[in-house]
Amino acid sequence: MTDLYKQRPFVWSLFAAFALISLYMLGVRTLVPPDEGRYAEMAREMFTSGDWITTRLNGIKYFEKPPLQTWMNALSFAVFGLGDWQARLWTGLCGIGGVLFTAYTAGRVFNQRIGLYAGLVLGSSFYWIACSQIDSLDMGLSGMMTIVLCALLLAQRDGASALENRRSMLLCWAAMALSVLSKGLIGLMLPGGILVAYTIVTLQWRLWTRLHLVKGLLLFLVVAAPWFIAVAVNNPEQPAFFFIHEHWDRFFKTEHHREQVWYVFFVLTAVGMVPWLGMLAHSLLLGARRAPGVAAHAFRPRLMLLVWAVFIILFFTKSNSKLPGYILPVFPALAMLVALQLDAGSRAVRVAGAALMALVGVALLATVPFMPGMAGRAGELALYQAYQPWVLAAGVVAVVAGVLAIVSVRTLAQTGRDLFVVLLAVAGFATTNLMMAGFEPIGRARAGAxxxxxxxxxxxxxxxxxxxxxxxxxxxxxxxxxxxxxxxxxxxxxxxxxxxxxxxxxxxxxxxxxxxxxxxxxxxxxxxxxxxxxxxxxxxxxxxxxxxxxxxxxxxxx
The missing domain is CATH 3.40.50 (Rossmann fold)
Known part of the structure; x- marks a missing residue:
């Protein structure tokens, strides 16, 4: 049987189904407060007022975040009208685009099979799929950061021509500027810190000569600076609040009341990688090893992926402000590392990963009887009872897919490896979407619809x-x-x-x-x-x- 990754009609049909279902899911739920309501309302006010410079919430100046997502949501309202799916369209497109760009980059930097695997892993990871259906800033930032990571890998990979290097690095700089317009200086600080960390680990100082620093910085400023200048001219109070209170104070102080235990992001990363959690540890170890035949001075894309993920998790672990969405940008890098492990790993590792997916399904099934006890307010009992069948269905899908994946590993050879990845990906995607869709009665109640x-x-x-x-x-x-x-x-x-x-x-x-x-x-x-x-x-x-x-x-x- 032909390897599945070589069957282009199958691959594109799979992606089309993923994209269409993902877009459809944007409209099945009410906008849940606080984040979804907040960012939808900011865009509505921008759209109705025609003021695309000063961001407002409830008619009041609101400078906590830059405007890219508000712009995109307002543009969505202008084209498609006001509504739930329109408010989520930008984050949905960022999620879909992140999967496509991750798959493309892994295919160019490594090989086509790994490219397919990387897209399937990211497109089925619980956290990535769930966040792509929520109108918050984290997926918008992560979409732009995915371009930063992928463009950097494409620019620095062995075999990239001078033209490819220049074009990809300029794309990287432009994406960093869009990242800053998405959520602030973190869009520049994270990639910069990651490059420094990678250089210290590898001592590859020559890498900095291939970053096109002068052209890149000019492009970065052309993209990012105009809004910051315009908003400061119109609102002289904005720069101090945005750069000091929303960056320095948020990271080093506790006044935002967003403290969490120090290990919270490690737990969230593990949960977010379902159904691929069973391969995560081996994937990280693989990223730390030098690939066979790679010279000491050569660019090491696997190590860059590892540094990217580890640096972001440790950076936010140090912060006194910890929100779950902060670590979303690590998942494209982890998806590529898991794809490498799926391509090179043993059958035993794949069997263990499938078994863990089945156990996740068992855990969901075991949770179902206790769900009515999660109701915290009067009248919410019926809401959690309505959610039970959806979680039950998600658990059944996870168990069945885990068992079938184990069978595919044990009974089929090369094609079994491709089928294994497809099975787990479909299961992860279906499980997440079932749980998101079933949440609607609870979300509707929280919004007061x-x-x-x-x-x-x-x-x-x-x-x-x-x-x-x-x-x-x-x-x-x-x-x-x-x-x-x-x-x-x-x-x-x-x-x-x-x-x-x-x-x-x-x-x-x-x-x-x-x-x-x-x-x-x-x-x-x-x-x-x-x-x-x-x-x-x-x-x-x-x-x-x-x-x-x-x-x-x-x-x-x-």
Whole structure:
């Protein structure tokens, strides 16, 4: 039988199915707060206001992150209209593009089989697939960082011509600039630190002469600098907040309250690599070894992949701010290392990897009976019960695929290796998508989507909408309007220092306006925190309950 990687119709059909399903999955879930609602709303406000320089959230200046994802989401809204899948389109395309570019690069740097394996591994890794369906900045950054990594490998590989080296390095520099526009200086600091670390390990100082530093830096500035200049001209307060508070303070201080145990990223990497976790340790060891026949002074792509992954994990392990998405850029490098192991590794390693996948399925099946106990709020029991069949299906897929993969290794020779990889990839992809799709009832409840009809029935063009002691990240997007914050700052703290007139600092001032508008016949609605609601009821403040669920209360002054 012909090796599967040589069957182009099969390979492209597999990729087409992956891309189409991935795009379809962008629209099956409600935008879950806080991140998805936040970044969708920022793009909606940019799209409706026409201001593509000053980023805002709820009408308030919001400078925590650069604008690339907001631009792309606003562009998606301009072309396709407002909606859930439109808000996720950029991250979805970054996920799909990352898989395609990783496969292409591995095929050029190593060989075609490894290229196919690398694409299959990345395109089925739990973390990569899940994050590509979430409207957050991490996949946007990771998509650009994947281009940085792949372009660097293509530029420095043995056999690359002078023209290939120059073109690939310029692409690398442009991608670094887009990485900076995605999430800040981390887009430059990480690749720079990785290059320094690789050079120290290998003593290959000559590599720096092949980076096209002058042309590259000029291109980097041409791409990255215009927005930073424009936003600083329009908002002189932005540079200090962005570069000091959002970089230095976030890394070295704990004021963002995002501390985690030191080993959290090691655990997340392991979980994120399912269904390939069983091959991960051997893959890392393979990356540390010099490939046969490679001279001491030659570029070592396997080692570069290892340094890339290890450096990023250790870098964020040192940070005092630890969020799960930070390590997403390591997965393309790990996918290529796993692909190398799948190509060169023994049957025993593949059998162990398949067995671990089957065990993951068993763990999912064992979790199903306990899922109702995960409900943390009143009324959520039914949501977790609705999620049970999806997790059950995911567990069955994982178990069956793990067993079939073991059979393929034991009964088939060369074709069995290709079939093994395809089986595990399809299983990982299907398992992740089942769990993501089944989460919709829970995500819908977290967003408060079921309350929207009751709220929209009360809203008119001149209704004032307040948010008292809270901020509903997804509601502003779905209601297509901002709210007046009351007694709430949190992430708006810096913006409200610049624009204090956009919020009401004290509940007492809000109550005075609420009563005055009620007396004058002006309609007000308010999202209100439960304890504040109870206190105002006790004070006799006129409030008619419009809608309520386990997470939020909506009231009217009429």
């Amino acid at each position: 079921d309350l929207l009809p009751a709220i929209q029935a009360e809203l008119t063009a001149d209704t004032t909408l307040y948010s008292v002691g809270t901020y509903e990240q997804s509601m502003t997007f779905y209601l297509r309007r901002t709210v007046t914050l009351v007694d709430y700052t949190d992430e708006f703290s810096f913006g409200l220092q610049q624009q204090p007139q956009l919020a009401i600092p004290k509940v007492e001032e809000f109550v005075a306006r609420w009563r005055s508008d009620a007396a004058a016949g002006r309609r007000n609605l308010a999202f209100i925190r439960e304890d504040i609601y109870a206190a105002l009821l006790a004070q006799g403040v006129p409030m008619r309950l419009v809608a309520r669920d386990a997470r939020r209360i909506v009231v009217s002054n009429r």
